[in-house]
Amino acid sequence: MKKNILIIGAGGVAQVVAHKCAQNNDVLGDIHIASRTLAKCEAIVASVHEKKALKADGRIEAHALDAMDVEATTALIERTGARIVINVGSAFLNMSVLSACLATGAAYIDTAIHEDPRKICETPPWYANYEWKRRGECEQAGVTAILGAGFDPGMVNAYAKLAHDEYFDSIESVDIIDINAGSHGRYFATNFDPEINFREFTGQVWSWQDGKWASNRMFEVGREWDLPVVGKQKAYLTGHDEVHSLSQILKVPNVRFWMGFGDHYINVFTVLKNLGLLSEQPVKTAEGLEVVPLKVVKAVLPDPGSLAPDYTGKTCIGDLVRGVKDGKEREVFIYNVADHKEAFQEVGSQGISYTAGVPAVAAAMLVASGEWDLGKMANVEELPPRPFLALLNRIGLPTRIREGEIDRELSFS
Numbered sequence: 001m002k003k004n005i006l007i008i009g010a011g012g013v014a015q016v017v018a019h020k021c022a023q024n025n026d027v028l029g030d031i032h033i034a035s036r037t038l039a040k041c042e043a044i045v046a047s048v049h050e051k052k053a054l055k056a057d058g059r060i061e062a063h064a065l066d067a068m069d070v071e072a073t074t075a076l077i078e079r080t081g082a083r084i085v086i087n088v089g090s091a092f093l094n095m096s097v098l099s100a101c102l103a104t105g106a107a108y109i110d111t112a113i114h115e116d117p118r119k120i121c122e123t124p125p126w127y128a129n130y131e132w133k134r135r136g137e138c139e140q141a142g143v144t145a146i147l148g149a150g151f152d153p154g155m156v157n158a159y160a161k162l163a164h165d166e167y168f169d170s171i172e173s174v175d176i177i178d179i180n181a182g183s184h185g186r187y188f189a190t191n192f193d194p195e196i197n198f199r200e201f202t203g204q205v206w207s208w209q210d211g212k213w214a215s216n217r218m219f220e221v222g223r224e225w226d227l228p229v230v231g232k233q234k235a236y237l238t239g240h241d242e243v244h245s246l247s248q249i250l251k252v253p254n255v256r257f258w259m260g261f262g263d264h265y266i267n268v269f270t271v272l273k274n275l276g277l278l279s280e281q282p283v284k285t286a287e288g289l290e291v292v293p294l295k296v297v298k299a300v301l302p303d304p305g306s307l308a309p310d311y312t313g314k315t316c317i318g319d320l321v322r323g324v325k326d327g328k329e330r331e332v333f334i335y336n337v338a339d340h341k342e343a344f345q346e347v348g349s350q351g352i353s354y355t356a357g358v359p360a361v362a363a364a365m366l367v368a369s370g371e372w373d374l375g376k377m378a379n380v381e382e383l384p385p386r387p388f389l390a391l392l393n394r395i396g397l398p399t400r401i402r403e404g405e406i407d408r409e410l411s412f413s
Helices: 012-023 038-050 070-080 091-104 131-141 155-167 194-202 241-249 263-274 293-300 304-310 340-347 351-369 385-395
Strands: 005-008 031-035 060-064 084-087 107-110 145-147 170-180 205-209 212-216 222-227 231-237 254-260 314-325 328-339 377-379 400-403 406-409
Touching: 005 012, 005 070, 012 031, 012 038, 012 304, 012 340, 012 351, 031 038, 031 070, 038 060, 060 070, 070 091, 084 091, 084 351, 091 107, 091 131, 107 351, 131 145, 131 377, 155 170, 155 241, 155 314, 155 328, 155 385, 170 222, 170 231, 170 241, 194 263, 194 293, 205 241, 222 314, 241 254, 304 340, 304 351, 314 351, 328 340, 328 351, 340 351, 351 385
Parallel strands: 005 031, 005 084, 031 060, 084 107, 107 145, 145 377, 170 254
Antiparallel strands: 170 314, 205 212, 205 254, 222 231, 231 254, 314 328, 328 400, 400 406
């Protein structure tokens, strides 16, 4: 059994992870939080104490760390005795943090695919560009590495696996739909790191259609979805991590990701992009200063964590799965609804951070218990979905299923 957690990152998702680890520290042990900005880590520690979140007596400590420095990360893992590392820092860190886990034998969990800061929208499948190249290293070292254990990717991968195993004999399509029907009250902001957020949308939109990769422009393909709780919402075909693993692992002929955007977001995004302000390539100012436009935009936008106190409304995220069961066509929508205000009251973060962070803690608990401690690399859809979803039902993200007129909560007992 593995114990003691090192959380990499100190944003809104890290805050959720810290609180949920504290609520389950009888299973997970000591908690350590590390990022380049020590004050942010200390603020998270203070918030855990303020809400009296620790279930049992135990340590929760903050550390300064540049996680791009593999030697420093390795040393911190060894010094803290962490056996599970939850990486919720920038997606640029994945390979460095994984290297430190390989050096120490600690289990690795992340919530997003690795990105090279110098490249946008690489050739699919994206996991094959970095993470999957290191499968052999993980297996040889006996290191567990759980990839994409957030909500999307993460819970939606488990939903697809559950549908594949229990609801269908064959699946024709998986449409992952992500709707944030909440409001933060700001003129313009992103719900997580603006740099990562915008990078998702400035390149090609890759989807898996008819057994091959298809490319579109962002906001080129949209449609209205009628969903539980949030009602009718416009969403657009968008490139996303889970498309790149589900298409290859479950062998479904059509895997698409749809994200909801309002007209105001699209207008502001379009202006920024057309002005070149979303470029990741450096430019020189008239004064001879070299700056990256995207980083400048990130610097002037609100910190996503600052949105939480005023956020209202709900999210609805799930998988619309179509296929055949017992010779008959079938369609199910497996989903979760989360509330921004409830998330803030519980852990001090908004609902987007909550949905991303809670599944990573569930994955850590399954690694700690041994159920998901594989000694190799795996995406979530390669793992048994029932223990994961059952645990999530208990710790804050219950799963529901809608089929025809019937809409009910799923039990995994």
